[in-house]
Amino acid sequence: MAATRRRVQCLLSRVVCRRGYGAVPQGTTPSSSSQQLIDLEYQYSAHNYHPVPIVFSQAKGSSIWDPEGNKYLDFLSAYSAVNQGHCHPKIMKALQEQAERLTLSSRAFYNDKFPMFAERLTSMFGYDMVLPMNTGAEGVETALKVARKWGYEKKKIPNDEAIIVSCCGCFHGRTLAAISMSCDNEATNGFGPLLSGHLKVDFGDEAALEKIFKESGDRIAAFLFEPIQGEAGVIIPPDGYLKAVRDLCTKYNVLMIADEIQSGLARSGKMLACDWEEVRPDMVILGKALGGGVIPVSAVLADKDVMLCIRPGEHGSTFGGNPLASAVSIASLDVIKEEKLAERSAQLGEELRHQLLKIQQQFPDYIKEVRGKGLFNAVEFDSKVLSTVSAYDICLKMKERGVLAKPTHDTIVRLTPPLCISLDELQEGSKALHDVLEHDLPNMQKVKPAKASQSTTSTCNRCGRNLY
Numbered sequence: 278m279a280a281t282r283r284r285v286q287c288l289l290s291r292v293v294c295r296r297g298y299g300a301v302p303q304g305t306t307p308s309s310s311s312q313q314l315i316d317l318e319y320q321y322s323a324h325n326y327h328p329v330p331i332v333f334s335q336a337k338g339s340s341i342w343d344p345e346g347n348k349y350l351d352f353l354s355a356y357s358a359v360n361q362g363h364c365h366p367k368i369m370k371a372l373q374e375q376a377e378r379l380t381l382s383s384r385a386f387y388n389d390k391f392p393m394f395a396e397r398l399t400s401m402f403g404y405d406m407v408l409p410m411n412t413g414a415e416g417v418e419t420a421l422k423v424a425r426k427w428g429y430e431k432k433k434i435p436n437d438e439a440i441i442v443s444c445c446g447c448f449h450g451r452t453l454a455a456i457s458m459s460c461d462n463e464a465t466n467g468f469g470p471l472l473s474g475h476l477k478v479d480f481g482d483e484a485a486l487e488k489i490f491k492e493s494g495d496r497i498a499a500f501l502f503e504p505i506q507g508e509a510g511v512i513i514p515p516d517g518y519l520k521a522v523r524d525l526c527t528k529y530n531v532l533m534i535a536d537e538i539q540s541g542l543a544r545s546g547k548m549l550a551c552d553w554e555e556v557r558p559d560m561v562i563l564g565k566a567l568g569g570g571v572i573p574v575s576a577v578l579a580d581k582d583v584m585l586c587i588r589p590g591e592h593g594s595t596f597g598g599n600p601l602a603s604a605v606s607i608a609s610l611d612v613i614k615e616e617k618l619a620e621r622s623a624q625l626g627e628e629l630r631h632q633l634l635k636i637q638q639q640f641p642d643y644i645k646e647v648r649g650k651g652l653f654n655a656v657e658f659d660s661k662v663l664s665t666v667s668a669y670d671i672c673l674k675m676k677e678r679g680v681l682a683k684p685t686h687d688t689i690v691r692l693t694p695p696l697c698i699s700l701d702e703l704q705e706g707s708k709a710l711h712d713v714l715e716h717d718l719p720n721m722q723k724v725k726p727a728k729a730s731q732s733t734t735s736t737c738n739r740c741g742r743n744l745y
């Protein structure tokens with residue numbers, strides 16, 4: 278164990294050097310205070326988020342500054358959209374140069390950047406074609422439409438009877454099609470009627486998947502899943518699951534669609550999380566870090582027999598494939614390759630989990646589990662111990678100690694820093710969590726009254742499964 282750790286440290290010292298960003302960004306003089314900005318947003322913007330109260334004013338790499346000039350470490354990376362680090366110089370250069378030349382053609386015409394992006398992306402991931410969109414949710418919608426079309430044209434599913442199978446606990450975005458697959462009551466309640474044509478299966482359960490394929494396989498167009506479930510709390514499937522999914526999809530002629538919007542692009546320590554089992558899905562959905570944390574870019578990758586089921590006029594987006602996004606995406610992919618971000622993520626992830634496991638050993642009553650792959654990690658707290666405070670409260674305290682993390686559900690803190698983070702910064706993040714548990718949590722538990730008969734699991738209103 279000690280030898281393995283020494284080897285990892287040695288590798289890190291060679292691969293992991295701190296990027297040469299300027300120490301403090303220029304022009305941090307705030308025009309409004311953080312509190313004023315928070316109040317303004319609350320007054321004029323829909324209340325569809327519950328943010329940790331910190332205002333981002335400037336950022337570089339893994340550092341954030343608020344309007345008052347206080348510095349924080351980013352341990353969320355905008356839900357993995359900033360894998361390359363904030364305001365990466367190469368990506369900013371591509372943005373600026375392209376912005377001065379041409380930003381939008383619409384696909385009514387051709388532009389001189391999208392073909393380059395399409396070629397780069399497809400050759401990098403080994404697919405024939407790409408369909409470009411903007412947000413992740415649009416990427417998911419696109420994949421579902423392509424899959425349904427393929428189902429009717431190629432698999433000969435009777436009209437309007439195509440089924441998509443998705444996983445309990447999944448998160449694929451906020452559009453109606455995406456929430457129609459969700460088990461999260463907050464995401465679905467009050468938004469019905471939801472789309473029909475979906476079946477649910479437990480994530481990680483290959484036997485249950487085969488049962489569904491056996492029962493309804495002739496009408497199933499696709500199985501859509503996250504290879505690592507992010508919003509559910511960084512849930513990693515059992516070893517062999519991805520291979521089993523591949524085999525079952527092939528056996529029952531079902532498209533395997535991997536939503537790699539959060540898990541992909543080096544986050545899990547590989548370019549795609551599916552690479553951990555060397556599995557090639559029929560369709561891959563990318564988003565988030567594809568736009569380098571600069572502009573929304575998403576993409577669906579597939580081979581011709583699937584992609585060419587879509588013909589002119591059947592699907593599209595005014596901004597999808599725009600030259601600005603294309604230039605930024607090429608630079609974003611270059612940075613991931615050139616800076617070996619997948620390898621970095623794998624090595625730093627091991628180090629982070631090593632630090633977190635030490636914290637767990639120190640506080641075994643608080644921490645139920647530390648899990649992750651690469652720099653895609655979560656700490657799950659024991660719901661009984663955490664009955665008086667939530668993971669959100671822990672994130673508030675971490676923020677006071679200069680580290681920005683985000684809870685997912687009541688008991689899980691997700692730790693997903695930019696992949697350019699340094700070893701020292703990683704250590705700072707772990708220390709903040711450690712100090713919250715050592716110094717803050719006991720006091721927080723005293724101050725906050727226990728919630729009466731708090732239920733630790735809730736049930737999905739739609740499929741009846743126990744959640745979290």
Ligand SMILES: Cc1ncc(COP(=O)(O)O)c(C=O)c1O
Pocket residue numbers: 356412413414415417448449450451503507508536537538539540564565
């Ligand atoms: C796996 C997955 N799919 C889809 C989405 C939706 O992406 P967007 O918020 O860009 O629409 C997300 C966002 O968190 C995600 O994690």
